[in-house]
Amino acid sequence: MELQSRPAYxxxxxxxxxxxxxxxxxxxxxxKARVTHSRLASCPQVRxxxxxxxxxxxxxxxxxxxxxxxxxxxxxxIGNLVRHxxxxxxxxxxxxxxxxxxxxxxxxxxxxPERDDSADRSPTGVPPADQLHARADVFYIHPTSYIRNRxxxxxxxxxxxxxxxxxxxxxxxSAFNDCCAVYAPRYRQANGTAFTSPSAEGDRAIARAYxxxxxxxxxxxxxxxxxxPFILASHSQGTVLAERLLHEVISGTDLRNQxxxxxxxxxxxxxxGLRERAPDLPACHAxxxxxCVIAWNARGPEYVPTEFEMHRTDLRERLCTNPLSWRTDxxxxxxxxxxxxxxxxxxDPTPRAAFADARCVNGTLIVxxxxxxxxxxxxxxxxxxxxxxxxxxxxxxxxxxxLRQNATARVSAFVSAPR
Numbered sequence: 001m002e003l004q005s006r007p008a009y010x011x012x013x014x015x016x017x018x019x020x021x022x023x024x025x026x027x028x029x030x031x032k033a034r035v036t037h038s039r040l041a042s043c044p045q046v047r048x049x050x051x052x053x054x055x056x057x058x059x060x061x062x063x064x065x066x067x068x069x070x071x072x073x074x075x076x077x078i079g080n081l082v083r084h085x086x087x088x089x090x091x092x093x094x095x096x097x098x099x100x101x102x103x104x105x106x107x108x109x110x111x112x113p114e115r116d117d118s119a120d121r122s123p124t125g126v127p128p129a130d131q132l133h134a135r136a137d138v139f140y141i142h143p144t145s146y147i148r149n150r151x152x153x154x155x156x157x158x159x160x161x162x163x164x165x166x167x168x169x170x171x172x173x174s175a176f177n178d179c180c181a182v183y184a185p186r187y188r189q190a191n192g193t194a195f196t197s198p199s200a201e202g203d204r205a206i207a208r209a210y211x212x213x214x215x216x217x218x219x220x221x222x223x224x225x226x227x228x229p230f231i232l233a234s235h236s237q238g239t240v241l242a243e244r245l246l247h248e249v250i251s252g253t254d255l256r257n258q259x260x261x262x263x264x265x266x267x268x269x270x271x272x273g274l275r276e277r278a279p280d281l282p283a284c285h286a287x288x289x290x291x292c293v294i295a296w297n298a299r300g301p302e303y304v305p306t307e308f309e310m311h312r313t314d315l316r317e318r319l320c321t322n323p324l325s326w327r328t329d330x331x332x333x334x335x336x337x338x339x340x341x342x343x344x345x346x347x348d349p350t351p352r353a354a355f356a357d358a359r360c361v362n363g364t365l366i367v368x369x370x371x372x373x374x375x376x377x378x379x380x381x382x383x384x385x386x387x388x389x390x391x392x393x394x395x396x397x398x399x400x401x402x403l404r405q406n407a408t409a410r411v412s413a414f415v416s417a418p419r
Contacts, residue, residue, distance in 0.1 A: 086193055088151050092201040098154035098188050101212060103219035108155055110142065110169040113181035118170030120177060123342045123400070124350040131181040136229040136260060136411045138180035139220050141213055141238030141245075142168035143266065144192045151205040152188040155212075161186065171344045172235055172396040179408040180231055183223070185216030189237060196309070206240065213241045217249065229414050231407060232262040235396060239267025239295075246293070251278035260414045262293045263403070266395045269295040269319045283319050287326035287406060288413045294326075295319040296365040298358070298398060300389025320360035323399040326406060332359045335369055340401035343394075346374035356398045367391055367398065 088095065101108035111119035113131040119140075122128045145164040146153035153160060169184045176182055190209045194202030224230070232250070234242035242264050250256055261284060271283050274293060284292035297318060324333035338358075340351025356370040373394055391398060 086147055086149055086191060088149050088191055088193075088201075092151050092204050095151050097208065098150075098152055099156070100188070101155040101186055101216075103185060103216050108186050108216075109184060110161070110165050110186055111140070111173055111182045111184035113137075113183070118165040119173040119182040119184060121170050121174045121344050121349075122177065123340070123344065124348070126178075126351070129178045131177060134179065134181040135415055136180045136231060137220070137224050138173070138176040138182050138231040138233050138407075139217060140169070140173040140176065140182060140184040141187075141234040141242050142172070142184060142189075143234075143236030143238050144189055144195075146189050147192070149191070151191050151194075151201065152208050153191075155186040155188060167345060168235070173233065174344060175396060175400055175404045176231060176233060176407050178404055179411040181224070183220050185213065185220075187212035187216065187241075192237075195237060195240065206237075209237070210241050210244055213245060214249065217245060221255070227258065229258055229260050229411060231260050231411070232264070234264055234267070236266045236392065239264045239269065243267060243269055243273075246281060247277040251281050256280055256291060259291055260410050261290060261407075263407070264293055264295045266297060266392055267295065269293060270317045271319050272317065274319070283328055284321060284326065285328055288410060290410065290414055290417065293319065294321045294323075296321050296323060296360075296395065297363075298365045298367050298391035298395045300370075300391065301366050301368050303387060303389035306385075306387040306390075314363075316362040316364075318363040320363050320365050322358050322360050322365065323402050323406075324358045328360060330360050333357060338399065338402065339405060341371065341373070341394075341398050342400035343374050343397050345376075348374070351401050353401075358399070370398070373397070 103109070106112060106115070111117045113134070120128055120131070142164055145168055146160060155161070164186065169182075173182050173184050187209055190202065190205035194205045232242055232246065242262065246262055246264075250259055259281070262281070274282055278293075280291070282292055284294050295318065297320070319328070321328055322331070322333050324337040325331065335354040335357040338354050338356055340353045341355035342349060342351050352371060356367050359366050359368070370391070396403065
């Protein structure tokens with residue numbers, strides 16, 4: 001058998017394989033890529049909503065920055081803004097004066113003893129007094145409550161009168177309603193710049209205000225009858241007018257003998273001025289002194305005078321009576337002696353004992369330790385205008401209960417003194 005030969009070995013050729021390739025989708029623009037993770041990215045309404053939200057956030061941020069910047073600018077220039085708002089726009093001679101008040105009309109009095117008014121208010125826990133049976137009277141002259149740009153304020157402006165009753169008579173004259181029947185006239189108060197930036201026109205505005213106060217004092221004496229003891233009380237502009245009344249009308253007359261004491265707070269009273277113009281009405285030096293004058297200007301230890309400080313006398317020359325000791329020496333009176341600060345304009349008119357200390361230093365009542373006084377928005381603006389540490393707006397409130405008790409004690413001393 002013939003053997004067949006095996007064919008020569010030939011390796012198999014590899015079968016070509018087909019490699020799979022996948023096309024990569026084109027990249028989306030960056031802003032679209034941020035929202036493509038959402039199932040709703042394809043919804044035009046959602047894209048618009050997202051865009052609107054971003055714009056709203058940006059506007060809110062810019063608005064917040066603008067408000068913050070405006071607040072800083074206003075805070076730094078608040079004094080200039082207030083001064084511009086108050087400065088009279090015409091000369092004194094050109095301006096038509098407001099009508100003079102008729103003091104036979106009860107509407108021209110902020111407080112009268114026979115009616116219910118803001119002077120009848122009392123602190124929480126302190127019973128209201130019966131003014132109709134009071135042993136003495138008080139003639140109270142309120143501070144500046146007018147912040148517009150006339151040389152003299154009208155007395156028939158309802159909004160102004162409401163403000164005067166609330167922020168002056170109600171929180172200051174009420175300190176005397178335990179001892180006295182309270183009389184508080186409305187008057188054509190002078191523009192505040194007459195005191196902070198003295199001028200000839202400003203002096204004429206002050207003179208007009210004094211004319212009203214003097215006529216009101218005559219009406220007060222006619223109403224109350226002769227011989228009754230009385231207290232003269234005032235603050236700020238009211239003190240400037242009261243001091244002149246003391247010099248020109250009370251000193252050297254029978255009224256001097258009827259005067260229990262004069263509480264002339266927040267003004268520019270000096271002992272030298274009293275000796276020169278009212279020698280029979282010296283400064284009070286003890287808690288029960290009679291026929292004398294009490295005065296103080298309260299400031300913090302770091303206070304720096306501003307352009308809104310009342311001029312004409314150096315602060316160092318002014319009379320300083322410590323309302324916690326009722327003496328004029330420089331002894332420190334600790335806050336423990338404070339019978340209670342009272343803020344009748346606040347939601348809590350409860351007496352706040354030990355609220356502030358006091359010490360007379362170079363004519364200024366230095367208050368080193370003081371509690372947190374409740375202040376509304378307008379009061380905070382006033383505080384900023386007057387300067388840090390200027391307690392002028394709350395000189396009555398800081399020592400309200402001490403003032404109330406001392407006025408009652410002096411009236412008692414007057415009534416019991418031999419004649």
